[in-house]
Amino acid sequence: MELNNKALVICDGKVKVADLPQHGETKIVTHQGKVKRVKWDEGEEF
Template identity: 65%
Template sequence: MRLQDIELTGTNRLELDIMEIPSSCVIVICYGKAKVGELPPFGEYKITTHQGKIKRMRREEGEEF
């Protein structure tokens, strides 16, 4: 699942219904934008920043052998 935008209210408030988002997820907020992404069962998210802004979020999945 790719990251999905989260809509902010008219007053730039973030309101989430925890019943509508994945049970295991990551929420990222940067410069007035918010995104949510489901965490993989095995793997990691890598967040790359540049000058205080998020440039990229990379999802890497794997499993121990």
């Protein structure tokens, strides 16, 4: 069984789970105290 790092976001009783990228940034954007969106910016070392 392969274990990956995960992002767990909870807002208004809703739960989202997503795998985190190997290299990159994950941004959680909020608006008026609620989660609006989750953005992933993946990259690769050169």
